[in-house]
Amino acid sequence: MSESLEQSFVKQLKDNQNIIHKICRLYTSGEDAHKDLFQEITIQLWKAFPKFRGESKFSTWAYRVALNTAITLYRKSTRSISTVEYESRSFFISQEDYNSEEEEQLKLMYQAVHQLNDIEKALIFMYLEDKDYTEIAETLGISEVNARVKMNRIKGKLKKILNP
Amino acid sequence: MMEELDLLKKDWKKNENSFEQVSETSIYKMIHKRSSSIVKLILIISILEFILWNVISFFFLGDGYIKKKYGNDIFKYVVEINTVYNVINYIVVACFIYLFYKNYKRISTTTSTKQLMNDILKTRRTVLYYVWFNILFFVFGSLVILYVQLNYDSKYLKIIEKIHQDNSNLLLLKSVGIVLGSLLIIVILIWLFYKLLYGILLRKLNKNYKELEKIDL
Numbered sequence: 355m356s357e358s359l360e361q362s363f364v365k366q367l368k369d370n371q372n373i374i375h376k377i378c379r380l381y382t383s384g385e386d387a388h389k390d391l392f393q394e395i396t397i398q399l400w401k402a403f404p405k406f407r408g409e410s411k412f413s414t415w416a417y418r419v420a421l422n423t424a425i426t427l428y429r430k431s432t433r434s435i436s437t438v439e440y441e442s443r444s445f446f447i448s449q450e451d452y453n454s455e456e457e458e459q460l461k462l463m464y465q466a467v468h469q470l471n472d473i474e475k476a477l478i479f480m481y482l483e484d485k486d487y488t489e490i491a492e493t494l495g496i497s498e499v500n501a502r503v504k505m506n507r508i509k510g511k512l513k514k515i516l517n518p
Numbered sequence: 519m520m521e522e523l524d525l526l527k528k529d530w531k532k533n534e535n536s537f538e539q540v541s542e543t544s545i546y547k548m549i550h551k552r553s554s555s556i557v558k559l560i561l562i563i564s565i566l567e568f569i570l571w572n573v574i575s576f577f578f579l580g581d582g583y584i585k586k587k588y589g590n591d592i593f594k595y596v597v598e599i600n601t602v603y604n605v606i607n608y609i610v611v612a613c614f615i616y617l618f619y620k621n622y623k624r625i626s627t628t629t630s631t632k633q634l635m636n637d638i639l640k641t642r643r644t645v646l647y648y649v650w651f652n653i654l655f656f657v658f659g660s661l662v663i664l665y666v667q668l669n670y671d672s673k674y675l676k677i678i679e680k681i682h683q684d685n686s687n688l689l690l691l692k693s694v695g696i697v698l699g700s701l702l703i704i705v706i707l708i709w710l711f712y713k714l715l716y717g718i719l720l721r722k723l724n725k726n727y728k729e730l731e732k733i734d735l
Contacts, residue, residue, distance in 0.1 A: 360546075360549075360630065360631050363549075364542050364545045364546060364549075365542070367545055368539075368540070368541070368542050368545060371537070371539065371540055372534060372535065372537055375537035376530075376534070376537075392540070393548045393551070396545060396548045396549060397548060397549060397551070397552070400548075400549040401729070456525065459522060459525060460525060460526065460529050463522055463523075463525065463526045464526070467526070481523075481527075482526065482527050482530045484527075509520075509523070512522075512523075516522070
């Protein structure tokens with residue numbers, strides 16, 4: 355019984371690991387930080403797993419726990435404004451069909467997103483994942499209206515960062 | 519703005535499967551990591567402790583120190599006892615360090631919770647044995663030296679003679695009390711030292727064990 359619980363966790367996590375990778379991509383820069391956050395999220399998921407009774411999909415549950423871990427960690431570790439030079443290379447697989455203008459624009463976008471705070475990153479992440487506002491609200495524990503308002507503010511903020 | 523966000527989303531989706539995948543074995547290792555890092559600390563501390571005692575005894579507790587402390591009567595005996603004591607101690611402590619190393623190796627590679635819980639219990643036991651060995655071996659060494667003192671040290675011989683002569687129970691009681699009392703105090707100090715050094719780590723390990731137990735239900 356116990357073996358199967360652990361095995362099922364590891365199996366499902368392995369199949370859904372891209373969720374965590376994507377969160378790491380938004381919240382960290384650099385390979386080491388990425389791995390550290392991945393590991394921390396894995397541990398938190400494992401600790402929370404006994405409470406996961408399968409009433410939702412594993413991935414939905416994982417989104418919630420993983421994002422909350424990232425938000426909490428980010429809050430704890432860096433209150434200072436992150437001025438880390440963003441390593442664009444790890445985020446771009448140079449695609450030949452990109453034109454350079456588009457590429458430049460993307461780079462700026464990623465840089466801008468990295469300047470957002472912990473909660474804002476979570477919202478952008480859910481947006482990029484094509485989640486609707488109901489799900490965003492549920493995952494982050496805020497109201498739907500609040501989520502919409504926040505998202506609009508983020509868009510404004512991004513605009514400001516891009517066109518100062 | 520929307521245009522840029524759409525561009526971002528497109529790129530985000532495009533790179534969705536570009537991550538280096540983590541294997542099941544690595545995930546097992548991650549969820550067991552807490553325990554393995556504690557056991558690693560236990561290993562490191564035991565080695566450091568070993569080095570520390572050797573440095574101290576090398577620089578401060580040489581033959582000169584023994585001569586000063588025990589006087590000319592029994593100096594030679596104590597040096598011999600000390601050598602034998604040290605050799606036995608080295609061998610046993612080296613064995614313990616090896617056991618700690620083995621525990622660490624096992625815990626950091628195990629892939630099942632059951633096994634991990636067993637390993638944690640085993641590590642706890644090893645640490646307890648280690649502490650008990652250190653305390654008991656110290657008491658044993660002290661008793662051997664006391665035996666030598668009672669038989670060959672003129673100071674002690676005088677006291678014994680006096681006890682015989684006066685038939686003084688009070689003096690006997692006082693001598694025994696002083697010897698046992700000082701031994702007890704040193705034992706308590708050693709015990710506290712280990713309690714502080716390893717107690718915190720063992721408690722953390724225990725907490726992990728409890729957590730695992732909950733998952734194991």
